[in-house]
Amino acid sequence: MLKARIIPCLDVKDGRVVKGASFVNLRDAGDPVELARLYDAAGADELCFLDITASHENRGTLLDVVARTAECCFMPLTVGGGVRTIEDVRNLLLAGADKVAVNTAAVKNPEFIREAARKFGSQCIVVAVDAKRDGKQSAIRSGSGANRTRWEIFTHGGREPTGLDAIDFARRMAELGAGEILLTSMDQDGQKTGFDLALTRAIADAVPIPVIASGGVGTLEHMVEGVRDGHASAVLAASIFHFGEFSIEETKAYMRAAGIPVRVEEEKMQ
Amino acid sequence: MKVVVVDYGSGNLRSVAKAFERAAQESGLAVDVLVSEDPGDVRAADRLVLPGVGAYGECRRGIDAIPGLREALETFAIRQARPFLGICVGMQLMADTGVEHGTHQGFGWIGGQVSSLTPADPALKIPHMGWNELDFCRSHPVLEGLRLAPPPHAYFVHSYAMSVTNRDDLVATADYGGPVTAMIARDNLIGTQFHPEKSQAFGLGLIAGFLKWKP
Incomplete structure (x- = not known):
């Protein structure tokens, strides 16, 4: 059986992890590798x-980080942020990324997704969708009213509104050959009150490709909800892991106990 | 020992090469890993790895576009019967044909067809992406020393799957709305639909087994 994926996310700036991490035994909390x-x-x-x-000039630093990570990590690595050209995708893949997440460029030029998927395969093209509840309804948080709710997508790290409907956009991206959607709720991001489940489910049910839920995780129950109620194939979180609130192991044990299939290698279970 | 990872413009070659280096180091084997498209390097290899991601026809075209590469692969894997590992589309290319945006000829080394994944449950996502359990139909020397029960997990990402003509060629399946070919083997050839280079300890163990294998 295919397992729900648990994905820690690191924000990297000029080759260093920001929004620091507080692990015990960590020599350098800023080192992504x-x-x-x-x-x-x-x-x-x-x-x-x-x-x-912020600047595209520091691209070399990121490529170096990706290359050094690929040296020592034998799990899939997705890299996103500032991917604008086929050359950007190629450079990241050559450095050792397995998948590349595209945001702004996918909105500005949807054909870019078709071209990238054709060149490198759908499996490595992730479209990062940053969505925000339509202003008037932003206070409503009901699961059943999902089809009446509208979400708008934003670009440039959530700064630029586009007027585009998130569900239509996600469908279009899947048609063009995206292999996966990384869906972030801008309303929930950083709130630690859980995913926007209506959004997650609306997108996950609308596209044939896997959806990674992102934005808002504060508890392990939120991770369960993302898969069970949001229908996400994977759940992504940053701060709950980096600040040592929960370990990957605790997360998986919790989700498993809640009936979500997760990968636990038996030797790790006690 | 010289391991050549065949570079025909497809795939996460660096990841594959790094995984081989790590697996060799962990098992104390002296291994040179070379990423190359040169048929001369293929001929000089002790072990050959054919990765592959993306569309079947594109991969096939990529190989055919390099003069002498197809022949060098055939000589290595069939005439000289030296250890060969195909990963993902690299495995699928060993089949007779692949149906993905048209019908394409495979190498015809292991009888079978590659066609789109159509899980019985329409709610299942395509691509089949993530960690799935491996159900082994039989053992194989490259798996020696690896714990196969309870089923280990491996990382998959694919929308097309191979069905083998001869069931003896099947080593493992994964369940995704029905059994999906996960690993095949015949004589000196093995193939994995999953990515051993991305499958953490189990994957590195399989790679080490491939390096030690004497078919």
Whole structure:
């Protein structure tokens, strides 16, 4: 049986992890490679690097980080942030990324997704969708009213509204050849009150490709909800892992107890 | 020992090479890993790895576009019967044909067809992406020393799957709305639909087994 994936996400700026991490025994909390190694050993199912470097000039630093991570991590690595050209995708894949997440470029030029998927295969093209509840309804949080709710997608790290409907956009991306959707609720991001489940489910049920739920995890129950109620194939979180609130192992044990199929290698179980 | 990872413009070659280096190091084997498209390097290899991601026809075209590569692969894997590992589309290419955006000829080394995954449950996502359990139909020397029960997990990402003509060629399946070919083997050839280079300890163990294997 296919397992729900647990994905820690590292925000990387100029080659360093920001929104620091507080692990015991961590020599350098800012080193993405060391964190990647820890998560690999802990049994994370995948890892995600989001490059939030403002300038495109520092691209070499990111490629170096990806290359050094690929040296020591034997799990899938997704890298996103500032991917604009086929050359950007190629460079990241050559450095050792397994998947590349595209956000702004997918909105500006949807054909870019078709071209990238054709060149490198759908399996490595992830479209990062940053969605926000339509203003008037932002206070409503009901699961059953999902089809009346509208979410708008934003680009440039959530700064630029696009007027585009998130569900239509996700469908279009899947048609163009995206292999996966990384869906972030901008309303929930950083709130620690859980995923926007109506959004997650609306998108997951609308597209044939896997959806990674992101934005808002504060408890392990939220991780369960993302899969069970949001229909996500994978759940992504940052701070609950980095600040040592929960380990990957605890997360998986909790989800498993809640009936979510997760990967637990038996030798790790006690 | 010289391991050549065949570079024909497809795949996460660096990941594959790194995994081989690590597996060799962990098992104390002296291994040179070379990523190359040169048929001369293929001929000089002791072990050959054919990765592959993306579309079947594209991969096949990629190989055919490099003069002498197809022949060098055939000589290595069939005429000289040296240890060969195909990963993902690299495995699928060993089949007779692949039906993905048209019908394409495979190498015809292991009888079978590659066609789109159509899980019985329409709610299952395509691609089949993530960690799935391996159900072994039989043992194989490259798996020696690996714990196969309870079923280990391996990382998959694919939308097309191979069905083998001869069931003896099947080593393992994964359940995704029905059994999906996960690992095949015949004589000196093995193939994995999953990515051993991305399958943490189990994957590295399988790679080490491949390096030690004397078919």
